[in-house]
Amino acid sequence: MGDDRRSFSYYKAIPVIEKLPFKIESGDQVKNLPAIGKSLRDHINEIVTTGKLSKLEHFENDEKVRAVSLFGEVWGVGPATALKLYDKGHRTLDDLQKDDSLTYAQRTGLKFFDDIRQRIPRHEVSEMEKLLQEVGKDILPGVTIVCGGSYRRGKSSCGDMDIVITHDDGKRYTSKHVKPGFLPKFVQRLKDINFLREDLIFSINSIEGTDSGVDTYFGLCTYPGRELRHRIDLKVYPRNRYASGLLAWTGNDVLNRRLRILAESKGYVLDDTGLYLATQSSGGKRAGRSEAIVNCHEEKDVFDTLGFPYLEPHERNL
């Protein structure tokens, strides 16, 4: 449990199996496929011959696994906290509510546990994106507000909304935060109209007149006229960091990892704040980042610099 690496291996194998054009009748048919090694092949063999996986039955009936997985689905509760809560004797979400060790964000995640799990139909995300754009341009004309994440990748429903924001000040290619006060104002206005309802994380890092710092807001919002809470993230990037920000927040996570590994192999460091030339770390194991951002005005510039074929957003569901 809590074995991140291993579960990610299972996770990567899922789409590989799903994309097979035939029904698996033997483990041999799964030989030489990417992301599937001996262990997974053995599991597949067991399933096709016996119709079940003995290892899994054990887990399904295990009270501890059940409770810890459930707790881990609460926003802000990860494997370590979930286990601690179980060890304290908690078994249900009602038990958690009585625990006063929960942080504010975890309490909020718990309170709206059922709401947050509901997926949002694509057309509603589209309407809310439009709403955000209108409120935004009212505060700051020329602001760019885009919904990234699974929405931008074309999914028909979304688990949450990932909003990426930037602003061009007209002095093309400047890298400054033109209006560092944008996010607080934006958030306030969105609360005034009852769109944003609860905060989870709210941090302002942008420094006026510089290109450093990204402003972030994580919270809960509601579709106009409704009470059902949805997760929403707002991220404000200075224009010269927007491409990497949009790329990262469009994902998916597999693509992000792949691009970052590729970047490292080519002497770069890639994250949501930019593409950097790696610096020689004297003795250190990990390469540092140079100050200068490799000039990427559009997402395609990042792909091009890394020598990775450009993918349209809808092609990024790896």
Add this chain to the structure above:
DNA sequence: CGGCGGTACTG
């Protein structure tokens, strides 16, 4: 066998 993304929040 060692590596597996990179960053930034909370408490």
Add this chain to the structure above:
DNA sequence: CAGTACC
């Protein structure tokens, strides 16, 4: 600092 989050 560990833990958690985001894609």
Add this chain to the structure above:
DNA sequence: GCCG
């Protein structure tokens, strides 16, 4: 867990 898988991969180089």
